[in-house]
Amino acid sequence: MNLGNKVVYQIYPKSFQDTNGDGIGDLQGIIRRLDYLKELGVDYLWITPFFLSPQNDNGYDIADYRSIDPMYGTMEDFDQLVREAADRNIYLMMDMVFNHCSTKHEWFQKALAGDPYYRDFFIFKKGKNGLPPTNWESNFGGDAWNYLPGTDEYYLHLFHVSQADLNWENPNVRRACYDIVNFWIDKGVKGFRFDVINLISKPETYEDDLTGNGKKYYTDGPKIHEYLQELNRETFGRFDDMITVGEMSSTTLENSIRYSNSDSHELSMIFSFHHLRIDYPSGNKWEIQPFRFHDLKKNLFTWQREMEKGGGWNALFWYNHDQPRIVSRVGDEGKYRLESAKMLATALHGLKGTPYIYQGEEIGMTNAHFTDISQYRDIESLNYYNLMRRKGKPEEEIYESLRRKSRDNSRTPMQWDDTENAGFSEADPWISVIPNYKEINTLDREDENSIFSYYRKLIRLRKTVPVLADGSFEALLEEDDRILAYKRRTKEQELYVFCNFFPEEASADFSLQEGCRCLLSNYNEEIQPGALKLRPYKAVMFLWEK
């Protein structure tokens, strides 16, 4: 399968479209919007988890991997979704969360009741001198171990206390996970996204981390490649039309190449997050730091170059349901919202890899700008707020971090139109709609100059201009302080991309070769010959053909 000409659209179902008036998006809502997705031109829908779940982490805490949470609909709705999507040549990617499951899952409940078979599904360890087994921290703040009253044991949870880590050392756990993947393949699913999959292989012995939070012991762990190869062999690897992506938390280049090189028989591609470390180099996401343009270029370019060299494959993305909206983070959500949203789209969609679009990105949705803690829903944000209050951090500073970094920024309802609740629901939504929905919504998609039209063009180009799908990557103007530029090349074509990431004009000493034509730009103006001059947030793509 050619991964280079596919485009994936990510749906956060809770916030996509409500159809039964409970303020929560549902599967029928996705069905209702399939024509919209067809119009945009995407190939796959990655839908974040809609399985039975207590929803402590919005579905990433799964209580039954084989049933649909009633809040989202029924298995009949799901089957209908698969069918109706396929009628439009759109296929589904399911989100598999195998690092952990909900403590409400039957497996954990049986483990708690003392069933030895299921106890071995999890990671139970004895404490040390009244303290947890190690000093590891949960990714959502606080201890990574939870004490079980009445015993001398703790269980490991790298995420929320209601998300117990699964013991992949146990072959029965692995078998159970593979059976789940096969269950969904039988239902007609054509792809999978594997949640924090590079954290599943834990170390042989559990030790305190004297320099960090424990990450180094379980990230890209000792048996990770072995497990992924087995997963591949036992499930999707038996077919040649499956597409897979692994979410790789704090991974390395070397591992990313192995995960996604087709010779290693692991996954089709990976999400790495290095290019998003541009405003929190320390690794503490809550820290407020200016955006470092050179770090962005360096990281993007290194991954482009090295993955190509090693035969790996990148998933290209600006954000997802865990990250703030890119137009607010790196672009300009005010005066230059249109220009900067399109510029960011150009910068990403020209790269080598498979582009992902997160719902609302194609209309330039912004951060939420919540002002009160009662508006936040995400467990990570609420944890952070409480933890920082206890530590005595000034309230305004906590709010400033939440406003810029909270995962809720990208989880507000999809802004379909300018009617009440943005056309998302007839009832009060589970999380507030952003008031700017009157101006920012999907109604302008017939307009040639809308962000939607621009995304549609980018998707079409990927399918019609071979160099976008297959071309090699070469960085240009690496030292430039404002312009991100690169070249893609096949034997027959060359593609040049220039993007000004700033609200000031930028120029560079670069002359294009004879015969280059402009494929796409976010400014409607003739390109002047001679030195390159780019207006604020201007982006341009040139094509040269033999």
Ligand code: ISL
């Ligand atoms: O969101 C993050 C930091 O704010 C990330 O560290 C995130 O937790 C990490 O990328 C893992 O994310 C995935 O697994 C989590 C879930 O909460 C996220 O929504 C999911 O994308 C646990 O299942």
Ligand code: CA
């Ligand atoms: Ca609903």
